[in-house]
Amino acid sequence: MPNKLSDKTYRYLTNMGVDIRPNAIVKSFNRELVEFASGESERVSALIWTAGVKGELIGGFGEQCITKQQRILVDEYNKVHGIENIFAIGDIAFMQIEKYSGGHPMVAQVAIQQGKNLAANIIWTIKKKPLRKFKYIDKGSMSTI
Ligand SMILES: Cc1cc2nc3c(=O)[nH]c(=O)nc-3n(C[C@H](O)[C@H](O)[C@H](O)COP(=O)(O)OP(=O)(O)OC[C@H]3O[C@@H](n4cnc5c(N)ncnc54)[C@H](O)[C@@H]3O)c2cc1C
Structure with a gap:
């Protein structure tokens, strides 16, 4: 946030x-x-622990694909670092670009937009057309306390 x-x-x-x-x-x-x-x-009489959640990693990727925060390193097309034909999107994906040097925020809109972009890119791949890099459109944030 x-x-x-x-x-x-x-x-x-x-x-x-x-x-x-x-x-x-x-x-x-x-x-x-x-x-x-x-x-x-x-x-203490009551403790609220807000450490967050951790991604569920699938084994088999090399260590070079996994970040310190246990996210899968992807390029701007959501392709897993150094591996062909495997993609990761949403919370588990860590895409480092200038504007989001610490990765994109782990929110629903990122996951939804990456899903749409990847679906389009898979179709472009089949049609042998150039792929589109992921560009996050931040629609704003709301937190309910
Ligand atoms: C408490 C809480 C509140 C949040 N509030 C907001 C909010 O207000 N607004 C907002 O934008 N975002 C919010 N988020 C974040 C949002 O939920 C995530 O960013 C979003 O769900 C990410 O989507 P995803 O598809 O990447 O992952 P997920 O929605 O987590 O989906 C991953 C799915 O993969 C399944 N899975 C995991 N491992 C395996 C396996 N080995 N095999 C098969 N399936 C597996 C999981 O069961 C899960 O269904 C909140 C998150 C939490 C935890």
């Missing part, structure tokens, strides 16, 4: 009394005591 939305969310939740700990790595939690990787621990 854009920084502006993150900042607003941070303020909103803090005003509600939520104690937000960005970048705190949780080691364990046993309903009362939360232990952080830093060695600190704290008693």
Whole structure:
């Protein structure tokens, strides 16, 4: 999400009394005591863990195709790095371009638009026509808290 939305969310939740700990790595939690990787621990009455989700990788791709965030490295046509005829789209795909140096946001619109672009490219491939690079059209973001 854009920084502006993150900042607003941070303020909103803090005003509600939520104690937000960005970048705190949780080691364990046993309903009362939360232990952080830093060695600190704290008693809490409720813990909301927002570490996100991780892609389900399929084995068999070489390590050169997998990024640190466990996403599959693809080129601008969503073709898996260094492999012919295998494509990855959506959350699992990591396409690094200047505007999205950290990859595209893992949101539904990226997955939908990459799906449409790839479907068209497969048809162009069969027709031996030039392929179209993926270009994300950002329709804006909304977060519901
Ligand atoms: C809690 C939450 C809230 C979100 N809110 C928003 C939002 O408000 N707006 C927004 O735009 N995006 C939101 N997202 C992100 C959005 O859901 C994803 O970006 C989008 O679903 C990505 O689509 P995808 O097709 O890449 O992956 P997915 O929708 O995750 O589809 C992948 C599918 O592959 C299946 N699968 C996995 N492994 C295998 C396997 N080995 N064999 C067969 N099938 C397999 C999974 O079961 C799943 O059905 C949210 C995500 C989460 C988790």
